[in-house]
Amino acid sequence: MKVGIIGATGWLGSALGGGLLARGMLQPRDLLLLNRSGPRGDYHGHGDVTWAASAGELVAGSDLVVISVRPQDWPALDLRAPGRLVVSFMAGVGLARLGACAGRIVRAMPNAAAEIGRSYSPWIAGPGVTDADRAATRWLLSAIGTEDELGDEGQLDLMTAVPGSGAAYPALMAVALADYLCRNGIGEAVAWRAAEAVICDAPLVLAGRIDRAREMVDTYLGYDGTTAAGINAATAAGFGPSLQAALEAAVMKARQMDA
């Protein structure tokens, strides 16, 4: 299998290329790369990857083409990939528009944790995608984490808003937590350490059992203590609905981008 990545030195493209190489899933020479800034002597510790000079050259040498450019860069790419499996990471560029490249299209929605091999990447197959293509998609996405095939494209917009947002909402929460501590006299370094404890470390107790999150909230409420006071205040202030409004805005944006 020869894999071509367009946008190979961007956030997700680089994570995918790095994951494929680090896991030994591809020989470096079977990885074709295209970016805007040109070939690099070192790509994730390898000098013998193949740099394409154009999208046409990349497609010609690839069995599977990954599109990892920003949605606004898609029209200018003017990709033609007849007969190829094309896996797009782009948010808000639907199967109908992607069909212009004449490939067999899969849309996948990874997230920022791809760079540590922990993305959850739901995906949707377009018309003409074969069982072998589905297996190739699962194989590809295993380089950056886990995946699930979805039933229809509308579900991918929902996933763009939720797992696609990656670390965004936890980062927003970390900023709020650290700001609160700093405003109340805690030094910045300690404030960030405290925020990290809440955002990065404590949630690990839910790893592998996230479906018990509601039970976890109820456990805290059961103490009727400090955290229960906080949860109740957050609920009264619209914590859940404000997060859901954020998700709704992201879904609407994905739909508008594709209109």
Ligand SMILES: NC(=O)C1=CN([C@@H]2O[C@H](COP(=O)(O)OP(=O)(O)OC[C@H]3O[C@@H](n4cnc5c(N)ncnc54)[C@H](O)[C@@H]3O)[C@@H](O)[C@H]2O)C=CC1
């Ligand atoms: N970063 C994220 O957390 C997520 C990103 N996505 C999607 O993945 C795609 C890539 O996102 P990022 O990696 O974050 O963006 P990025 O901006 O880090 O990388 C995109 C790369 O594509 C390159 N590029 C643009 N036009 C090109 C062209 N014609 N030929 C070759 N290279 C070209 C850019 O120079 C850049 O290095 C986007 O479409 C985004 O919607 C999806 C889910 C999560």
Ligand SMILES: O=C(O)[C@@H]1CCC=N1
């Ligand atoms: O914010 C964005 O547009 C990209 C796509 C999904 C997550 N990040």
